[in-house]
Amino acid sequence: MLSHELSANQIKEKIVKREITAQEVVEDLFEWINLMEPLIKAYLYLDKDGALLKAKEIDKKLSNGDKVGLLAGIPVAFKDNICTAGMKTTCGSKILENFIPPYDAFVVKRIKEEDAIIIGKTNLDEFAMGSSNENSAFHITRNPWNTDCIPGGSGGGAAAAVTADMAFMALGSDTGGSVRQPSAFCGNVGCKPTYGRVSRYGLVAFASSLDQIGSVTKDVSDAALLLQVVSGHDGFDSTSATVGVPDYISDIDSVDGNLRIGVPKEFFGEGLNPEVGSAVMDALEIYKRNGAELVDLSLPHCGYAVATYYIIATAEASSNLARYDGVRYGHRSQLSEDNIIDMYSRVRAEGFGSEVKRRILFGNYVLSAGFYEAYYLKASKVRNLIKNDFEDAFKKVDCIISPTCPTPAFRIGEKITDPLQMYLSDIYTIPANLVGIPGISVPCGFTNTGLPIGMQILGKHFDEEKILKVAKLFENETDFHLKKPELN
Amino acid sequence: MKYEVVMGLETHAELDTKSKLFCGCSTKFGSEPNTQTCPICLGLPGVLPVMNKKAFEHSLKAALALHCEISKFTNFDRKSYYYPDLPKNYQTSQNYFNIGNNGYVDIVVKGKEKRIDIHNVHLEEEAGKLVHPETTGANYSLVDFNRAGVPLLEVVTQPDMRSVDEVESYMQTLRNILLYIGVSDCKMQEGSLRFEVSISLREKGSNILGNRVEIKNLNSMKAVLKVIAYEISRQGSLLDKGEDVLMETRLWDDVDSVSRRMRSKEEAHDYRYFPEPDLVPVWIDQGWIDETQATIPELPVDRHRRFVNEYTISDYDAGVLTEDKPLADYFEECVKMSQDSPKELSNWIINDVLRELNERKTNVQDFAISPEMLVELIKIKPTIGSSIAKDVFIEMINTGKTATSIVKEKDLTQMDDVSELDDVVTKVIEENSKAAEDYRLGKKSALAFLIGQTMKITKGKANPKILTEIFKERLSADPK
Numbered sequence: 014m015l016s017h018e019l020s021a022n023q024i025k026e027k028i029v030k031r032e033i034t035a036q037e038v039v040e041d042l043f044e045w046i047n048l049m050e051p052l053i054k055a056y057l058y059l060d061k062d063g064a065l066l067k068a069k070e071i072d073k074k075l076s077n078g079d080k081v082g083l084l085a086g087i088p089v090a091f092k093d094n095i096c097t098a099g100m101k102t103t104c105g106s107k108i109l110e111n112f113i114p115p116y117d118a119f120v121v122k123r124i125k126e127e128d129a130i131i132i133g134k135t136n137l138d139e140f141a142m143g144s145s146n147e148n149s150a151f152h153i154t155r156n157p158w159n160t161d162c163i164p165g166g167s168g169g170g171a172a173a174a175v176t177a178d179m180a181f182m183a184l185g186s187d188t189g190g191s192v193r194q195p196s197a198f199c200g201n202v203g204c205k206p207t208y209g210r211v212s213r214y215g216l217v218a219f220a221s222s223l224d225q226i227g228s229v230t231k232d233v234s235d236a237a238l239l240l241q242v243v244s245g246h247d248g249f250d251s252t253s254a255t256v257g258v259p260d261y262i263s264d265i266d267s268v269d270g271n272l273r274i275g276v277p278k279e280f281f282g283e284g285l286n287p288e289v290g291s292a293v294m295d296a297l298e299i300y301k302r303n304g305a306e307l308v309d310l311s312l313p314h315c316g317y318a319v320a321t322y323y324i325i326a327t328a329e330a331s332s333n334l335a336r337y338d339g340v341r342y343g344h345r346s347q348l349s350e351d352n353i354i355d356m357y358s359r360v361r362a363e364g365f366g367s368e369v370k371r372r373i374l375f376g377n378y379v380l381s382a383g384f385y386e387a388y389y390l391k392a393s394k395v396r397n398l399i400k401n402d403f404e405d406a407f408k409k410v411d412c413i414i415s416p417t418c419p420t421p422a423f424r425i426g427e428k429i430t431d432p433l434q435m436y437l438s439d440i441y442t443i444p445a446n447l448v449g450i451p452g453i454s455v456p457c458g459f460t461n462t463g464l465p466i467g468m469q470i471l472g473k474h475f476d477e478e479k480i481l482k483v484a485k486l487f488e489n490e491t492d493f494h495l496k497k498p499e500l501n
Numbered sequence: 502m503k504y505e506v507v508m509g510l511e512t513h514a515e516l517d518t519k520s521k522l523f524c525g526c527s528t529k530f531g532s533e534p535n536t537q538t539c540p541i542c543l544g545l546p547g548v549l550p551v552m553n554k555k556a557f558e559h560s561l562k563a564a565l566a567l568h569c570e571i572s573k574f575t576n577f578d579r580k581s582y583y584y585p586d587l588p589k590n591y592q593t594s595q596n597y598f599n600i601g602n603n604g605y606v607d608i609v610v611k612g613k614e615k616r617i618d619i620h621n622v623h624l625e626e627e628a629g630k631l632v633h634p635e636t637t638g639a640n641y642s643l644v645d646f647n648r649a650g651v652p653l654l655e656v657v658t659q660p661d662m663r664s665v666d667e668v669e670s671y672m673q674t675l676r677n678i679l680l681y682i683g684v685s686d687c688k689m690q691e692g693s694l695r696f697e698v699s700i701s702l703r704e705k706g707s708n709i710l711g712n713r714v715e716i717k718n719l720n721s722m723k724a725v726l727k728v729i730a731y732e733i734s735r736q737g738s739l740l741d742k743g744e745d746v747l748m749e750t751r752l753w754d755d756v757d758s759v760s761r762r763m764r765s766k767e768e769a770h771d772y773r774y775f776p777e778p779d780l781v782p783v784w785i786d787q788g789w790i791d792e793t794q795a796t797i798p799e800l801p802v803d804r805h806r807r808f809v810n811e812y813t814i815s816d817y818d819a820g821v822l823t824e825d826k827p828l829a830d831y832f833e834e835c836v837k838m839s840q841d842s843p844k845e846l847s848n849w850i851i852n853d854v855l856r857e858l859n860e861r862k863t864n865v866q867d868f869a870i871s872p873e874m875l876v877e878l879i880k881i882k883p884t885i886g887s888s889i890a891k892d893v894f895i896e897m898i899n900t901g902k903t904a905t906s907i908v909k910e911k912d913l914t915q916m917d918d919v920s921e922l923d924d925v926v927t928k929v930i931e932e933n934s935k936a937a938e939d940y941r942l943g944k945k946s947a948l949a950f951l952i953g954q955t956m957k958i959t960k961g962k963a964n965p966k967i968l969t970e971i972f973k974e975r976l977s978a979d980p981k
């Protein structure tokens with residue numbers, strides 16, 4: 014087996030045991046990337062020199078017998094909306110095309126401290142707004158299982174990179190499903206922790222009350238490893254939780270007895286692709302065989318989740334994206350400017366793509382005088398009702414299982430002209446963001462045409478430990494996570 | 502005037518904290534442009550705010566001092582508008598859940614108290630500053646973000662003020678309160694204290710409010726008073742002509758002393774307020790309120806009242822003394838140490854201490870004469886006389902020495918000894934027999950001349966009271 018095909022835990026073990034050097038891992042990886050990248054186009058930026066430098070540093074530490082970090086030698090990619098000091102961070106937007114942050118995001122700092130190797134920045138829908146990666150201002154990333162298909166969004170680049178073995182693990186952001194949905198479409202493990210579990214400091218904001226940093230990995234153990242490193246309180250994020258971080262890694266194979274799994278009827282209704290539905294049903298049978306109790310549930314307000322989400326997310330986005338005005342950094346129009354308003358208009362007209370503009374307009378509309386109560390305030394109330402639904406549900410069950418997405422990956426261009434259809438692609442992932450609970454997508458089957466299907470496991474606030482264990486139980490019983498697309 | 506003027510004030514005061522509201526940058530005034538900035542206060546992509554607790558405590562203290570109802574639940578909101586001095590193009594402020602609501606300030610105008618209601622007190626962040634190049638025809642402006650993110654307290658009144666005097670008294674009272682409780686240095690020349698005034702006119706006796714005009718950009722109390730006078734006459738003459746006053750925002754031009762339209766009601770900003778998702782709500786419990794309340798000293802108006810009652814000094818004197826907390830503290834320290842009447846101490850402070858502070862452009866905290874030293878001077882005054890006491894006072898400022906040591910060094914003690922004085926008087930009468938004769942014949946003014954001559958000989962040390970008695974006795978008696 015080639016080194017890039019191994020999981021993060023596996024490669025780390027080999028490096029630490031000095032069966033292979035970190036330098037060799039990086040060299041092999043970049044060779045593979047050179048081969049694959051023209052086909053997949055997962056990356057916006059690659060830093061081979063930086064990666065090699067860091068690899069050598071880790072090899073030296075190991076040869077000196079020095080202590081190394083939890084992620085020693087593991088090549089990691091970042092979605093390009095996470096700030097990396099000295100390395101371009103574009104958010105997939107023209108407006109930040111040449112922006113180089115002067116600081117590292119909290120998660121970047123953490124993984125550097127644990128001796129991971131940063132290899133580059135992955136593609137995304139502009140400012141993480143999209144479900145297909147087609148909204149990237151630079152190029153479209155392709156699904157490694159079928160290059161005519163989208164990899165999902167907004168973190169399609171990260172998911173495609175991990176699936177195609179072009180990165181061992183990646184960190185992305187999940188505002189309405191941007192980690193879980195592409196992971197489902199690309200057949201890897203995508204985990205969105207509880208809101209507040211991982212600091213958002215340095216994650217370029219899309220919708221502040223929904224954004225959460227999440228992991229894209231080849232298997233559940235890798236997810237546990239990465240989460241272990243990035244979770245925990247950060248004084249630079251006021252919404253970062255002070256709740257203690259348990260050990261995700263050691264006991265991952267031991268699910269406590271009497272597992273009660275909620276099966277919400279609202280997640281298995283109209284619009285669900287039958288192949289996806291039956292794959293998840295089969296998965297539930299596996300849990301049952303392993304002693305789990307399946308509990309039928311209703312989450313009555315989830316029908317309003319997409320509408321609620323698009324009001325809150327766009328409202329926050331319209332304000333978060335106001336700072337891109339060309340005054341201090343970012344794109345500045347080459348056309349002459351008569352006054353400051355003129356300058357703002359040109360910068361933003363030239364710098365933003367159409368989906369971002371649509372959402373800014375929508376967000377400004379729902380916040381404007383006379384509409385605030387009818388839209389934003391009402392959406393906030395519905396959000397609370399949805400929270401109550403989940404609170405009630407979690408009194409009865411340990412976790413909730415559903416399909417991650419209603420369909421498998423769709424074809425490039427299929428939904429780009431129909432925003433509403435595109436938005437519905439996140440119908441099962443959005444509630445977790447509105448409620449703030451953790452969710453993980455794991456591969457649970459394939460369609461007849463060979464596209465991966467994802468199953469979503471949702472847990473209580475700060476109960477990542479449980480959903481990781483439930484996911485691992487399934488992984489132990491199946492081999493979907495080991496399947497690799499045929500590339501070349 | 503046939504119109505009644507109705508006014509309300511919004512006051513912005515920069516809070517006195519070491520670091521900014523949402524980042525660790527220094528708030529020091531006057532540094533090189535953009536040297537007190539970081540990714541957070543520059544609004545770089547990905548940064549998040551973390552609230553400075555001290556700024557919040559200052560605001561809570563101010564809200565309590567202004568007798569506000571304190572909100573149990575407070576939150577920040579984003580106020581959206583585009584301007585190059587605003588890094589995020591929204592200001593983190595408070596709109597839906599202010600720290601304090603429904604308070605009041607008592608002011609005194611011409612000896613009469615009036616209550617001005619406070620609508621709300623809230624905390625927000627300061628913007629940066631645009632710097633326009635001095636070269637003519639320059640097609641750019643620069644921005645200095647050193648002030649961006651400095652904590653700013655906003656105090657909004659109800660439209661309760663009816664005269665320029667009331668507005669002036671309100672501004673001074675509010676400033677004193679903020680200085681008294683130590684939350685802002687209120688330095689107007691540094692922009693730490695700024696005002697916005699809303700003015701409308703209505704027929705006297707009418708209950709309906711006229712169209713309101715808001716005037717921004719007022720960096721001094723003088724500018725506020727000027728703009729009020731200007732607006733009263735501008736709006737009055739419009740109304741006289743039967744024209745409408747437009748509801749609008751105007752900008753005060755201090756150079757030309759005119760107000761100019763900034764934007765009409767139709768162009769008014771829609772700030773699109775919504776709760777700031779990057780910050781968590783702040784809950785204020787009774788314990789915190791009590792703790793903060795305990796740190797608030799007696800406020801100027803209350804102290805003023807107490808000074809009049811307790812020390813029986815005049816209303817005017819009490820006003821002057823309490824206008825500046827350190828000065829009032831100085832006075833009270835003197836009172837505590839002294840056996841002399843508070844009236845005497847107040848006279849010295851208001852006439853002599855304040856005069857010297859003004860002339861020397863210093864403040865009472867840095868004054869060379871401590872309360873102890875002043876009390877000592879006043880205590881020994883009967884032994885040296887009023888006029889020498891004044892000289893000693895100046896000498897004390899110049900040298901930093903105590904009154905006693907100066908008097909001792911220069912041998913300034915008054916001559917009180919009757920026999921000693923008698924000898925001098927004998928000598929003066931001999932040398933000025935003409936004047937003595939004049940006095941005997943009833944020319945009263947001759948006495949002053951004789952006393953003056955005596956003072957010359959004694960270098961002013963003769964006790965004037967004893968001296969007068971000796972002269973009267975000697976010159977009324979039959980000549981030998």
Ligand SMILES: [Zn+2]
Nearest residue numbers: 524526539542
């Ligand atoms: Zn700063």
